[in-house]
């Protein structure tokens with residue numbers, strides 16, 4: 306295990322990056338801790354067949370930084386971290402590998418809490434938990450929060466309501482047409498909230514089963530061929546709920562919606578897209594602000610999971626989004642920049658309190 310604690314890596318600013326290897330089980334993992342200013346770093350473990358170690362490192366550095374900002378704005382007493390396991394989960398995931406990984410997490414003494422991400426599931430967290438107590442996102446049988454997409458969708462809906470209020474004066478999607486790209490775990494729940502609020506929903510998914518589910522359960526939803534057709538459709542709000550990079554040089558000029566608020570991580574394909582959105586008069590509710598319901602749900606496990614308490618906290622995504630949109634107007638910057646500023650402010654102001662000695 307190589308530990309490069311407190312490197313002054315100017316390109317990343319991370320507190321700690323830990324390389325973990327267990328040759329017998331084939332485990333190769335990197336744990337990235339961006340910041341513990343607000344508390345232990347929390348973020349999931351991505352199990353993915355990266356082409357190179359450099360790709361894995363790049364991803365964990367990016368993702369852990371993102372978690373610090375997300376957790377700061379979710380009003381959690383948690384810092385930001387993330388881990389990647391390098392390899393094909395279909396080929397190499399085993400009890401021994403997961404438990405070896407759990408021991409590395411435990412060795413950090415609570416500086417990092419792990420959870421699920423792409424390629425890892427609640428059952429995996431239960432295995433990891435046999436070696437470490439610093440794990441969330443566990444199964445319901447083990448006191449876990451279960452499916453985090455429930456509060457993710459609820460939070461996205463709250464963020465969208467706040468954007469609607471900011472733009473149209475009333476915190477409702479009633480009478481609006483909302484385009485949902487991706488009818489997976491989050492997209493399905495979000496569709497139900499929107500319909501209940503009186504919105505019309507137009508949607509798309511590449512997966513025929515997901516489309517069939519909507520056809521049977523919500524026949525009033527209009528379906529379009531693909532995300533390109535959805536972007537060009539006559540919609541008021543666009544909700545990317547599939548993959549990252551949904552807002553790019555092709556989609557933004559074609560977009561007819563006046564608001565973008567969705568669950569997908571890393572919606573902005575590259576820096577500068579936030580300005581393009583603002584120039585086109587599109588109000589963008591930053592992805593990591595509105596999709597924080599999932600991390601709020603799993604973070605609640607640390608206290609002993611209580612759904613109502615977690616839901617209350619996810620409901621406050623409405624207030625946070627509203628605050629960010631107002632700050633963006635006041636400071637004359639795109640909402641994505643205002644969100645970063647607010648997160649950095651909280652990390653600096655609250656993080657600074659630890660310099661006050663308690664004894």
Ligand code: NAI
Pocket residue numbers: 453454455457486487488489490491492509510511512515531532546547548549568569570596597599600
């Ligand atoms: P999911 O895998 O259940 O659903 C994604 C859906 O998008 C699938 O039905 C898939 O077929 C569809 N899709 C993929 N490519 C598409 C395309 N080009 N056009 C249209 N549809 C496409 O994932 P889930 O959990 O619903 O998450 C959705 C997004 O939200 C992901 O980006 C995820 O990272 C993000 N997110 C999810 C959280 C959660 O708690 N589940 C928390 C925070 C973010």
